[in-house]
Amino acid sequence: MSQPRWLSDEEQRVWRDFSAAVGMLRAHLESQLQHDAGMPHTYYEVLVVLSEAPGRVLRMSDLALATRSSRSRLSHAIARMEANGWVRRESCPTDKRGAFAHLTAEGMAALEAAAPGHVDAVRASLFDPLTPEQVSQLGEIVAAVREGLSPRCAAAEAEELERYDVAE
Amino acid sequence: MSQPRWLSDEEQRVWRDFSAAVGMLRAHLESQLQHDAGMPHTYYEVLVVLSEAPGRVLRMSDLALATRSSRSRLSHAIARMEANGWVRRESCPTDKRGAFAHLTAEGMAALEAAAPGHVDAVRASLFDPLTPEQVSQLGEIVAAVREGLSPRCAAAEAEELERYDVAE
DNA sequence: CGAATATGATTGAGCGCTCAACTACGGGTA
C-alpha cells in the first residue's frame, strides 16, 4: 500500500478512453433528454422505475434503492417532479414516517413522450458502434464491475463506522 | 424513424447494468477524491492535463478541449482553482483575448497528493474485477464508442446551425 | 479603411447534487 502502484500503459490508455467515452456518452444523453423532454436523466430513471412498479407506486426508500440514489437526492427530485405534476406524494397509513411516490398519468405521458428519443440516442451512441460480440463482452464487463463495486460500498461503510468507533 | 425501435432483451440488460456500473463507479471515485483530496474529479483532470503540458501552461481553449469541457465550465473551475492557489491565470501577449492557465507548485503538490489514492481507487474498482482479456476488450469497446460519438457531436452542431438558418 | 462577423473568455441565474442537520415516528429495553 505504501508504494503507489501506477497503471500499466495499456490500463492508462483504456482508462482515459473509458473516461472520455463515458463522459461524452453521459453528456450526449443528458443533453438529448433535456432538450427533447425537459428532464435530466435521473428523473427519467425515476419515471421508468415507477412505471414498472405494481400500481405505479413505491415507497421513497425503495425508490431510492432502485435508482441507486440517496434519500436526500430523491426527496429533492420528487419535490420537483411533483411540481411538474409527474408524481404525487401519499403518506403511508401503517407507518406514519413513510411516504409513497405515485406516478401520475401526466408522469406516464411524459415518460412515454421521452422514451423513444432516449432509446434511439442510447442505441445510436452505445450499441450501433459495437459488434454483437462486443455487446455481450460489455455485458460481462459491467456485470463484473458492478459486482466488484457493491461489496466495496459495504466495506467502505463498515470502515467508516469503525473509524467512528475508534474516534469516540 | 417513426416506429420506435426498442432495445432487445440483451441490450436492455446490458444498458441497465452499464448505467448502474458507471453510475456507481463515478460516485465512488468522486467521493474518494472529494474526501481524500478535497477536489471533484473534473478538477483532478484539469490538474493532470496541465501537469503534462509543456511548461505546465495551456491556453484556456486548449485546456477546455483537452478536458472535453465547455469554456464556461472551465472558466468557473479555473476561478475556484485559482482561489485554491492551484492555478494562476496569465494574459496572452500576442492575442489579448486569450488567457493562459498556469499550474502552480501548490497545484502540482495537490495533484501528487491526490494521485496515488485515486489510481488505487480506479484500479480497485475497474481493473481488478476484470481479466486481462476483458481489459483489452473494454479498450476496443470504449474506443469504438468514442469514435462513434465524436462525429455525432459535429453532426448535432451542424443540425443545430441548420435549424437556426431555417428559422430566420 | 470601416462595418460586420467570428473568436476567446467571463459572468450570473437556475438547477441538480452532496452533506450535514433536523423532524418525526417506530421498536426495543429497563
Next chain:
DNA sequence: TACCCGTAGTTGAGCGCTCAATCATATTCG
C-alpha cells in the same frame, strides 16, 4: 410507562454544471 436508539423522510447551504448573455479583441470583406 419512559427512555433510547434506529429508521423514513425532509430541509437548507454550498458547490459544480449548463445555458444564454456579455465583453473585448481578431478577422474578414465590401
